[in-house]
Amino acid sequence: MTVPHYENLFSNRANKMKASVIRELLKLTQKPDIISFAGGLPNPLAFPVEKVEEIICDLLKDEPTKALQYGSTEGVTELRNQIAQRMKKIWNIDGDAENVLITTGSQQGLDLLGRLFIGSASTIVMEAPTYLGALNAFNVYSPQIVSIPLDDDGIKVDLLRDYLMNAVKHNIYIKFLYTIPTFHNPAGVCMSLSRRKKIIDLAHEFDLVVIEDDPYGELRYTGETLPPLKSLDDGDRVIYLGTFSKTLVPGFRIAWTYGPKTVIDKMVIAKQAVDLCTPPFTQYVAKEYLKRGYIDQHLTKIISLYGKKQSIMTKAMNEYMPREYIRWPVPEGGMFLWATLNENINTTDMFNDALAQNVAYVIGSAFFADGSGTNCMRLNFTHPTDDRIVEGVKRLSNVVENWGKAKATETAAPREQELITGV
Ligand SMILES: Cc1ncc(COP(=O)(O)O)c(C=O)c1O
Structure with a gap:
């Protein structure tokens, strides 16, 4: 019995289709102990x-x-x-x-x-x-x-x-x-x-x-x-x-x-x-x-549920995130907070460290047609429970702090060398 080589039969259009980065990352974030800010999911408590x-x-x-x-x-x-x-x-x-x-x-x-x-x-x-x-x-x-x-x-x-x-x-x-x-x-x-x-x-x-x-x-x-x-x-x-x-x-x-x-x-x-x-x-x-x-009664309920989560998220970010390495505009609605880290912190490289701390986000480059935005990340605040939002932000803050410090010394090192060379 022979099996067709489907890969050879796919059209050019099909060959250009790539598995979504988010989908692949989401698979890694499904474990129950991981606090995931990665999905874009509404909260099941908001289902009528x-x-x-x-x-x-x-x-x-x-x-x-x-x-x-x-x-x-x-x-x-x-x-x-x-x-x-x-x-x-x-x-x-x-x-x-x-x-x-x-x-x-x-x-x-x-x-x-x-x-x-x-x-x-x-x-x-x-x-x-x-x-x-x-x-x-x-x-x-x-x-x-x-x-x-x-x-x-x-x-x-x-x-x-x-x-x-x-x-x-x-x-x-x-x-x-x-x-x-x-x-x-x-x-x-x-x-x-x-x-x-x-x-x-x-x-x-x-x-x-x-x-x-x-x-x-x-x-x-x-x-x-x-x-x-x-x-x-x-x-x-x-x-x-x-x-x-x-x-x-x-x-x-x-x-x-x-x-x-x-x-x-x-x-x-x-x-x-x-x-x-x-x-x-x-x-x-x-x-x-x-x-x-x-629908209108329901919207009032969702807005109150998500509004509370948004304020828990931003309060935790204000309290724990090391501001010298990261900044974010406060979202007035919706489901996401977008954070931009210092230029030399690559959120794709940082992702495994976050996973090791049992916290996840979506890497910034997924949202740019040219793959830039490598120092950004998207955090969803509507899906995790209130406690997990705070705990997740604490964990992520540690990861950001470690990367920020490491990158700060990395950039300091060549400067020192330059000085030495100059002498
Ligand atoms: C900006 C934007 N457009 C479209 C969609 C797709 O929504 P739908 O569930 O209606 O397909 C989403 C889902 O997250 C979205 O964020």
Whole structure:
């Protein structure tokens, strides 16, 4: 009997697909004694189990044939309507069900947009750092990725403008800008209001399409609410991605793309080939969850749970982290704290030492298209228990301190040698 050599049969596209760094690292962090800041998981305490049970029981009594049948590719109309109404209510965004496509997670939205817009040699603009899942989704279609750095106020719009001017000069046509303006993953920061307005101005000036990915926009613990780019957009330039993964449950895999009808219609055709439809069953549960008005009470609960964890995390960071080697902006919402260490501390090299102390994070370079960001790390604060957050930060602080000290003497050593040589 012969066995096919599958490796030789894979397409060029398949050969370019690499196992996600996070996935590989996460495997190492699954042991129960490891305090993991590495995942991006919501806390199971935030799952509305009783309400979901109530709705499922009713659903199987009242609408079993619809909920258990195939559905339309666009999604359950009532859910699309509910989402359009909610977008109007919370963000003052005008539109209706026709602007909404239900996707199987917003990860699928990213893939479909990649399919639609990225051809070989297409140029796209992303933030640096950016969401690893977006890098993975877009990279399948082999774009040229231009990375624009972030600071504590989001993407550096002046650098973006310089790049766009340069692109015009060299006849480079940009397919889209992908951004996570609110509670960025991984950077935790929010784009300031003035930069949001600037992005919309730039979009008009340079005929740019903007993909706004917003899984965390409703998870604000402190500070003032900021409007999504989509709500500032008066020209159908922004395609917005929303999801119930962080505000309801990720296991439903219910998300939506909200955009111009031309784009939604094309995405429907692409999606048909991928999965025919997102599971109607969980769409019906989500529809009922919104219809019964449960989501707002639930959000209040999650915000209080995560807000407390955020403040425990930042308090512990303030108390234990050796500030001479590390700094971080305080996240006002979302799920992540992004820390930048001194330039000469490589968080990939440091990772094994952290694991030896039974604490884990995600290495910074995973979030950069060019593999830079080697002195950064992402810490999730929503999943660990309160006690483990404090204990984990203590352990990580020791690791950072050891590396900081070791690197400080390493850089001191050559200087001393230089002196000796000079003498
Ligand atoms: C910025 C960003 N976009 C998209 C996703 C994917 O979310 P979903 O569960 O809806 O696929 C995530 C998940 O963590 C995310 O952080």
